[in-house]
Amino acid sequence: MPVGGRRYVGPVTTTPADLQIDETSRAVLAAGGLRLDVLDHTDAAAYAEWFRAETRGFHGAEPSAAVTEQQHSRLLDGHRLVGVWDPTTPAPDRPVATTICWPADLTVPGRRTVSAWAISGVTVAPTHRRRGIARALMEAELRTAVELGLPLAVLTVSESTLYGRYGFGVAALARDVKISTRRVRWTGPAAPGRIHFVPTEQLAVDGHEIVERVRRETPGQISYDREGTLWLRQLGLSADDDNAKKLRCVRYDDSGGTPQGFAIYRVTENEQDFAEHELTLHALVAATPEAYAGLWRFVLEIDLVSTVTAHLRPVDEPLRWMVSDFRAVRVTEVDHLWVRVLDVPAALGARTYAAAGRIVIAVDDPQDHAAGTWALDVGAAGTATVSAVDETADVIVTASALGSLLLGGVRATALAAAGSVHGDAARLDEMFRSPVEPYLSIWF
Template identity: 50%
Template sequence: MSPKHTARAQPPSPDGAADARIERAQNDSTVLPIDAESADRLSDQGLRLELVDTSDAAAFSAWLQAENRGFHLPRAAARAIDEQLQTGYRRTTGVWDATAADAAGPVATIACWPTPLTVPGERTVPSWAISAVTVAPTHRRRGIARQLIEAELRTAKALGIPVAILTVSEATIYSRYGFAPTATVTDLTIDTRRVTWTGPTASGRLHLVPMEQLKTDGRELLERVRLRAPGEIQLDEYLWQRLLGLVADDDDEAKHLRAVRYDDAEGQPQGFAIYRIKDGANFSSHVLEVKYLVAVTDDAHSGIWRYLLEMDLVATVTAPMQPIDDPIFWQISDVRGLSTTGHRDHLWARILDPKAALEGRSYAAPGRIVLDVSDPLGYADALILVEIDADGTAVVSTLDGEAPDDAAAIAITVNELGALFLGGVSARTLVRAGRITELRPGSADAVDRSFRSLVAPWLSVWF
């Protein structure tokens, strides 16, 4: 690691119980050697698996261009490369083919980093965010992606991180690696000519603010809401600036973005929205697209939503990727003026260490549950007893003998454990779907009583 590398901007320091482990992983993840198992398998195909020195601008630039190509994005401009160099703390890996015409550019990419993941009980566990998974079209379906992903899962396990997470381009890719959808989003379209605001009247006021100002004010608000919904992660500076349209990739979009901040009656900022107004059927029927909305208080939520719905010259408000339990459904005069045009998987989770993952969250009800967890990749195979006390705290131990008489018991694969982890999916539904087996009758309901989250799991961003 070069001195320049150590000086690179790190994401803001994490919080709570996950602190020390994430900080250690942040320090270790970029220097931990490449996974030998995957390196050997790729080497058998004449390919080289290597970490990118992200302090080397030329090497990082070649990697980034390969990533952009993989996602069918335009070539990155010099400014975009500089900005992304901030993400140098990510473990940035590539695969090279010495026989390719452009041997300096990788034929496959992946980037991973540790981040706190919010879990039920407004707590966090360390998670391993996986992103930038691409394989060049010339090298597809030779098992390269499998080697990259398995390498990073083993790396996360070696760092002691209990869960890996990702957002997916296609829902057909990641189940084979033990991932399952764990948090959902919904896309809202609201006909503002049809609905009037029926929610509470907010007591504060709205301010139109420049993005540069929101860059500081908004960051703090973001931190204040991060623990609200299981599934949220801590945004690094790059992801945050991307939301604000302040990075080069979003230059066109940035021209159209507006920001409004909501301050409470005492003048304290309590929320903001970033939105864009697009052409509609005619000049009096523009479409307002909500890009990001943060409300620390219900009062701020009401103030901001009412502002958006009552915008002049706008006939439609769209709000992609909203939580499925948002109060907005109950704050408009005509519920059919709001349609949900998408309700889909968003965050996927892969449990690597069932004990640490399950002890990291809290539970809605006490209980004793035996989980017989099977994992085709072998990282999370376990026969465990989860004992949850009256406070919702769990102690997880390996079950040596018989399951206690009063315990519920289910057999579950690591995928379904990931689905249940944040409490957004019902065990009863998974039993009915044939995805979980009850080893004792009634066990799914016992799992649901403890595991279900009162707040619907949600992740507000792509990464």
């Protein structure tokens, strides 16, 4: 176990898109006849090829010119698009692998945020799979984040088998929920405000402000721009989104008329029985408990609907305690946000802790970014200082376990039982637990 470790190099000093490509991964891929490069943002034709490759990588339909142009126009300065090209294919301009990354603010316990490298769009063409391209891309992205001075990398995943090997750990879980509405009667509090249908274009403005309020309160949420594609996609405003025509938006206004929450949903008809329609809840975001109760009640009481399904709901959702039949609400838990700590002092020092005291943590990191022995000193106010030390550790964690622990929603004792934490896991739990359950409400 190395002593000490790398030091925080400070905030981003260069635009991500302007940073040179990682030379180590470039050389690895060049040895196999492949070219790794950063895409020029301003080149619409090159972007169209990159976007087709990314869409194909997730088995999506061939994108139209309209959606390609829309997505291109919504790229932000902080976005960095990377591709791998194979000159021997019949379409050499189309990449065989893609990633898109950008710096985002991740909320951590204590209503604080820390900059993270959000990694998305990781695809490798089926013609080029399992020859180390994804590994080269991921290792390059982690080194790029370090180069940019970002203490963390974050992602959401298509498969939970992919990213542990790069030091990512599951930091926030989410639930899929299925409710049999015929079995439930609302027993929760009455909400004094009003529900209004609102045009999507209006929600695009009002809703983002609510998203921002919720984000700042909730560890695990990441920032996204009102002009960017993540918000556009939630609203169903992507040009190729066929489901969008069926989306309905409602807003909850409190009794003073201030918007405090919204829901976006779609109803799928059951042609055989019109009283058995299914409602899919795309989003329900509430900045107050009152808005939460008002919106859920509205959704559960819509006529002709017998089933409500919702994805990516918080693990501490109180809904089951607000209806007459607990078992009418079925939940399935899934991993959702994965976190990779790259800079231990900056990452651990960004959040607040539940208990004061000192703990010495050794991090075992095969990729070396977080490796070292670190003293975490937490004062009475819950804020911490973190320093590299030459001491015997109280606890030894893998890099992946450290990522899981950062937001305070994963128990160190569970990780100890699984073998990725050794030593005083109970003490880690006392200090790291978060009063607000970590939760990320979107895919990215």
